Amino acid sequence: MELTQDDREMLSGTHGSAAADALGLVLRFAEAVGAERLVDCAQAHVDGCLYHGQASLDFVERFVAQQGRVRVPTTLNVGSVDLIHPELYIGEAELGAAGKRLMEAHLELGCTPSFTCAPYQTLLRPQLGDQLAWAESNAIVFANSVIGARTNRYGDFIDLACALTGRVPDYGLHRSENRLAGAIVEITGLENATADQAGGIAVAAGLVVGRECGDTIAAITGLPAATSEDDLKALGAAAASSGSVAMFHAVGLTPEAPDLETATGGRNVPVVARLDAGEVAAVLNRLGTVTEGAPITAAALGTPHFSLSEFERLLAMLDLAPFAVPVYVNTGRHEWERLCATGNAARLEQAGVTVVVDTCTYVTAIIRDLSGAVMTNSGKWAYYAPGNLGVDVAFGTLADTLLSAKAGRVVRA
Structure with a gap:
C-alpha cells in the first residue's frame, strides 16, 4: 500500500x-x-x-x-x-x-x-x-x-x-477504465414521449437495468427527448433498488455518454434488453400489487427526495384538493427552506399535503393509516414499501397519484 x-x-x-x-x-x-x-x-x-x-x-x-x-x-x-x-x-x-x-x-x-x-x-x-x-x-x-x-x-x-x-x-x-458500459439496454419507439410519460419510462428502464445488468454498467439508448434530471434520478433509484447498480450511461444525456461509442469505449458489448411501449407498461404493471379501482389510504411522493422542480409540478395540481386521503411528500431541508421562504409550504399544508423532512416514509413510522394500499409515483418507494411496511402499493405518474388521492382509489389520468 x-x-x-x-x-x-x-x-x-x-x-x-x-x-x-x-x-x-x-x-x-x-x-x-x-x-x-x-x-x-x-x-x-x-x-x-x-x-x-x-x-x-x-x-x-x-x-x-x-x-x-x-x-x-x-x-x-x-x-x-x-x-x-x-x-x-x-x-x-x-x-x-x-x-x-x-x-x-x-x-x-x-x-x-x-x-x-x-x-x-x-x-x-x-x-x-x-x-x-x-x-x-x-x-x-x-x-x-x-x-x-x-x-x-x-x-x-x-x-x-x-x-x-x-x-x-x-x-x-x-x-x-472501470467506467465504460458493458451492456446495452435499448428503448425503441418512445423518443417523442411526453414529459409526464418520460418519468414512467425512466423508472421502467431503471428496473430492467437493475434486473438484467447487476453491477455491470449499462448504456441506455432511446430515452425520450423530454427526459429530465428528475427522471434520471428516478431511473438511477429504480436501478439501484432492483440491482447492485452504481452507474449507468444515458446516451446523449449524461456527460460520459455523448454517443454509444464513447459510452462503451468502442467495444462490442451485448444488448441485454429491448423495451418498447408494451414492455414498459408491463414492467410498471408488475411494480404495483393492486389494480385500478383498489381503495387507497395514502399517497407517498418524494423517494428520492422531491426537488424544487418536482414541487413546481405538484403545486400546479393543488386545485385537485381536497384529497380523500393524506398525501405525504419527502424532501430535503434545502427544498423545505425554499418552500417556506416562498410561502409554498403554507399552500401545501392548506391543501392537506404533509411535507416530511430529514427522513422517508418507507423507512420510518410516519404514515398514519396503512390499512389499504398506498399510491406512489416513485419506483423506489413501490419496490421497497411492501417489504418494509407490509403494505400494498400502486404505481403511477404524479397526475395518477394525485387523482387517486382525490378519489380515494387507484385511478389513471
Whole structure:
C-alpha cells in the first residue's frame, strides 16, 4: 500500500485518535478490495445516520468521544425521524430517541445537517470528475451517471471513516477504465414521449437495468427527448433498488455518454434488453400489487427526495384538493427552506399535503393509516414499501397519484 506523508502522520495520531482509527479502517478496506493506494476525496455522503440498532450508535459515539471531525464537506443521508417536525413520528419512543441521538452525533463530528437521500440537490452538489466517498444507493448512481463525479458504493461505517480521513481507496469507479458500459439496454419507439410519460419510462428502464445488468454498467439508448434530471434520478433509484447498480450511461444525456461509442469505449458489448411501449407498461404493471379501482389510504411522493422542480409540478395540481386521503411528500431541508421562504409550504399544508423532512416514509413510522394500499409515483418507494411496511402499493405518474388521492382509489389520468 502506497502511503503519503499525510497518511503516515494520520496513522501515528498526529491528527488525533479518531482520524488514526478511521484511517486504519480505510486501509483495511482498501486491502480487501485490492487497492494499492488511496486518493483524496472532495466530499462524503454518510448513510450511517439511519438507526439500525445499537451498533450504529456505538460506532459514531466512539468517534465523538475521540473528538473527531470530518476532513471534507460531508452531507448526511436520511435519519429515522424528522427533526423539524418531530410530531410526525408515530413509532416506538425508544427507537425514535436512539435515531435522533444518532443524527445529532453525526453533527458533533462536523457533518452538514442535510439529512437527504438527494445530496446532489443541495448547495454542495459535486462537480464533474470529483472523487467522492458517497453512500446511499440512488445518490451514488446519480453522482456517477448524471454528474460524472466518481464514487463506489460505500456502505455504513466505511463512509464515515472516509469522511474523517478525506481518503478513499483507488479502485472501481474511481478509475476511468472501470467506467465504460458493458451492456446495452435499448428503448425503441418512445423518443417523442411526453414529459409526464418520460418519468414512467425512466423508472421502467431503471428496473430492467437493475434486473438484467447487476453491477455491470449499462448504456441506455432511446430515452425520450423530454427526459429530465428528475427522471434520471428516478431511473438511477429504480436501478439501484432492483440491482447492485452504481452507474449507468444515458446516451446523449449524461456527460460520459455523448454517443454509444464513447459510452462503451468502442467495444462490442451485448444488448441485454429491448423495451418498447408494451414492455414498459408491463414492467410498471408488475411494480404495483393492486389494480385500478383498489381503495387507497395514502399517497407517498418524494423517494428520492422531491426537488424544487418536482414541487413546481405538484403545486400546479393543488386545485385537485381536497384529497380523500393524506398525501405525504419527502424532501430535503434545502427544498423545505425554499418552500417556506416562498410561502409554498403554507399552500401545501392548506391543501392537506404533509411535507416530511430529514427522513422517508418507507423507512420510518410516519404514515398514519396503512390499512389499504398506498399510491406512489416513485419506483423506489413501490419496490421497497411492501417489504418494509407490509403494505400494498400502486404505481403511477404524479397526475395518477394525485387523482387517486382525490378519489380515494387507484385511478389513471
